[in-house]
Amino acid sequence: xxxxxxxxxxxxxxxxxxxxxxxxxxxxxxxxxxxxxxxxxxxxxxxxxxxxxxxxxxxxxxxxxxxxxxxxxxxxxxxxxxxxxxxxx
Amino acid sequence: xxxxxxxxxxxxxxxxxxxxxxxxxxxxxxxxxxxxxxxxxxxxxxxxxxxxxxxxxxxxxxxxxxxxxxxxxxxxxxxxxxxxxxxxxxxxxxxxxxxxxxxxxxxxxxxxxxxxxxxxxxxxxxxxxxxxx
Numbered sequence: 202x203x204x205x206x207x208x209x210x211x212x213x214x215x216x217x218x219x220x221x222x223x224x225x226x227x228x229x230x231x232x233x234x235x236x237x238x239x240x241x242x243x244x245x246x247x248x249x250x251x252x253x254x255x256x257x258x259x260x261x262x263x264x265x266x267x268x269x270x271x272x273x274x275x276x277x278x279x280x281x282x283x284x285x286x287x288x289x290x
Numbered sequence: 291x292x293x294x295x296x297x298x299x300x301x302x303x304x305x306x307x308x309x310x311x312x313x314x315x316x317x318x319x320x321x322x323x324x325x326x327x328x329x330x331x332x333x334x335x336x337x338x339x340x341x342x343x344x345x346x347x348x349x350x351x352x353x354x355x356x357x358x359x360x361x362x363x364x365x366x367x368x369x370x371x372x373x374x375x376x377x378x379x380x381x382x383x384x385x386x387x388x389x390x391x392x393x394x395x396x397x398x399x400x401x402x403x404x405x406x407x408x409x410x411x412x413x414x415x416x417x418x419x420x421x422x423x
Contacts (some may be wrong), residue, residue, distance in 0.1 A: 203342035203348070207408065210341065213307030217314035217334070221335050224317050232323060232381040240317060247341045249308060250370035251303075256346045262359035269363055273370040279378035284384050284403070 210251055218244045235279050242272030295351040299344050306340025309333050323382055331375040339364055 221244060224237035246265045253261030280290050313316045313336075313392070316329025342360040349357040395401045405413070 202296050202300045203303070206303035210303040210307035210310075213311040214337075215308045218312040220318050224314075229418055230323065230385065232378055232385060233326065233380065234296075234306070236327060236330060236378050239315060240314060240334050242372075243330070243334045243338055243367065244310060246367070247306070247315050247338045249294050250338075250360070250363070254348055257353060259357065261361065262357070262363065266359065266363055266366070269366050269370070273366075273374060276374045280354065280374075283381045284377075288423050 207251060207255055211248070214244050214247045214251065218248070219270075231283060235276060235283075239272060239276045242268060242276070246272075291353075295347065299348050299351070302340050302344035302347065305335045306344065308337075309340060310337030313337060323386065324379065327375055327378060327382075331371050335367055335371045338367055 203273045219239055221237045221241040225234055225241070228237060229263050246268055249268065250267040253259070253265070282286050294370065301399045310333070317326055320326045320329060320347050346357055346360045363376045380403050383401065389400045392401055392404070396398055400409075408422030
């Protein structure tokens with residue numbers, strides 16, 4: 202039962218990432234693009250945790266944590282660059 | 291007991307997958323930019339939360355160790371999602387709105403996101419006392 206549910210969740214998040222990628226390419230404005238990239242980071246975290254669960258190892262949680270931090274920092278840096286023309290003032 | 295735990299993990303995984311896909315579909319489907327902000331920041335965060343809960347439950351029930359990394363990731367995501375949403379909303383205000391299309395800013399004459407460099411100088415000059423030489 203868990204295998205089937207995990208496969209379903211894998212498929213859902215993979216499809217979600219594809220839709221995010223589509224949005225990154227076709228977004229009308231830069232704010233949408235930042236948002237789609239941020240969502241892609243979050244979906245990547247979900248995929249990594251699922252993969253770690255499927256393999257039964259703990260090593261992927263550290264990777265997921267690092268991706269979460271990178272996602273937050275890069276989103277804030279991008280938004281800040283649009284807002285101020287500068288990231289660290 | 292084993293079956294109940296298995297069922298719980300599977301239910302969390304399925305819910306998480308549905309939340310994740312709804313969030314990303316909303317990003318494509320919704321028309322207005324500020325409505326589009328709702329879907330990923332709420333639904334996708336909940337989806338990841340579901341995956342992390344399922345992972346914790348799975349580790350505790352079947353792998354025989356308690357895993358606290360998920361709690362850290364969940365906490366981090368739930369703390370940072372509103373901040374990123376706020377920043378993206380500010381980018382929207384900066385690029386799509388003007389001073390005339392925004393609602394009233396309370397005591398000030400406009401919102402701080404629309405500050406020009408002169409406004410900022412005026413603001414900081416009125417807030418900090420003059421330096422003593």
